[in-house]
Amino acid sequence: MRKVSRLSRFNVASLALGLAFLYLPILILVIYSFNASRLVTVWGGWSLRWYHEFFNDRAMIEAAWMSFRVAVSSATIATLLGTLAAVALSRGERFRGRTLFSGMLYAPLVMPEVITGLSLLLLFVALNAERGFWTVTIAHTTLTMCFVAVVVQSRLGSLDRSLEEAAMDLGCDPVRAFLSVTLPLIAPAIVAGWMLAFTLSLDDLVIASFTTGPGSATLPIRIYSEVRLGVKPEINAICTLVIALIAVVIVIASLASKLSSSQGESAAPL
């Protein structure tokens, strides 16, 4: 067991400073979302007025719904493709060009979003595709697939290969062995990958603004264009709702990956 040492005063202070640096702005935003005043910087007492305003703002609701649909569909497609890629990389035969394939798969991780967005825009224009829901979904799938692949591949890497061999030894063909042993064991990682893809898509502004078309703005695009005309307290309310949603998703994702790693310990040899 690792020894749990008591925190010194310096540790406590630096921890508090660090957390404040990260979360104070968000905390202020959340508090001001309940502000009754029309002015963003003046406190006028508690109120749910701006939440009410948001739910009556049709354009904003439509943008939120669009974002949600894009996030769900792109996360689902990305999870499917990312999982397949991870399985091919960690379980498949060592095919020719494997290193190149994994390099290309992980490139979007480090690629500046502006470049991804711009290149996709050029592609869609060249293909003469009508920009809207599907183009954003495809763009977000491109962005998030590699994150899913990373999460699933690391789980597969920690999984003992002899588990699949044992399944085959006990009468499963390779496909069945994967479905009955590997898949249940990597399921938490797949769920975590989906959640990650979902939040990444929900929060993306740059790629979405390159690849969307008129009349189908996502929530971040909508918020950004509103803010350019001046910050309305309503924006605070929307942001608070988004933070709440993402917090829930993150908590579920981390619970899922914790479950996944505790199973991994039991799968490891003695």
Added chain:
Amino acid sequence: MTDELPKTHAATGAADGDASAAGRPLLRIEGVVKTFGTFRAVDGVSLDIKAGEFFALLGPSGCGKTTLLRMLAGFEAPDEGRILLGDKDIAQALPHERPINMMFQNYALFPHLSVRDNIAFGLKRAGLSRADTATRVAEMVALVKLEGLEKRKPDQLSGGQRQRVALARALARRPQLLLLDEPLAALDKKLRENTQGELMELQRRLGMTFIVVTHDQEEAMTMASRIGVMKSGKLAQVASPRDLYEAPRSRWIAEFVGDVNLFDGETKLRDGHRLVIGTRDAGTLVVAEPREPVGAGRFSIAIRPEKIKLSRRAPVSEAGRETMINSLDGVVADICYLGGTTTYKVKLDTGGIVRASVANSARLDVDAYSVGQQIVAWFTPDDCVVLPS
């Protein structure tokens, strides 16, 4: 019962008799070769395994014993050669197409399934009905004494219990052949010794054929009826534990299996069934002629430490046949007390060093020798093994 699996379990007695009568082995490995890149992991192995045998593949790590086992299980396909189970060549068959099961080194229990579901896993695939599966699982649980733990997950079991689950899971399908990859390596010493006994008892009772891979020669000696020693992808010797120890075929095997004193020398004289060999380190030794007569030339003489007796004075040989005993004068150089035995390192006057292992048969060490004491180490010609140099 819609059981497609062969029932070696019940019909063993008869099947065993038939097989030995026909003289046909259960498993025949013929010239099997497996290469990884340019490395020949298994290099032309041929071997027959009889039904009901407990066979051990023994060798240092990297000798190819695990690769050979994996080819029997179907996880690797041989590049050359045939693997015959009965009359069928299974060399290219997939793992799930073989009536062979394997117990994995790290057990490979499915962490998301309970003990019961782990054992039942292979039975479902074999198409057993629900009732038959339940009966078979209960039978297996009783066989490996896991009653009351059926609902536990693998991570709620001790190492010994996991080993039993792995064994039960591999036995549940009643394979014609059970492969065990270092089955006891993860257990501590005391538990390992008990489990060795249980495995032997189980194998005898079920009459099943076991092939175990191990790097632990004591384990192989204890459990197996026959041992195949592997070195660099080849079978160096296949013999009973006794023959392996007392009649090793090469210097390498003599050194790998157990402890040994080795002296290099040259034949000087042949006298009936005795050879007189002049060695550099131990003077002139009289040794028994090996089973297959050897010509003149250079040899290594191997003598196991427990065959060497120590005394204060040279022994008077029986009926005055003085040449029948090799006695070497020396000084005790080192003493290593091991509980049951004590190993004395004796520096010979002729220059060599000989290790003698003496049983501590009395509690009080009235007869023990001390370092620096003048001593005689002696052994008979029959205690010596002549090996090609």
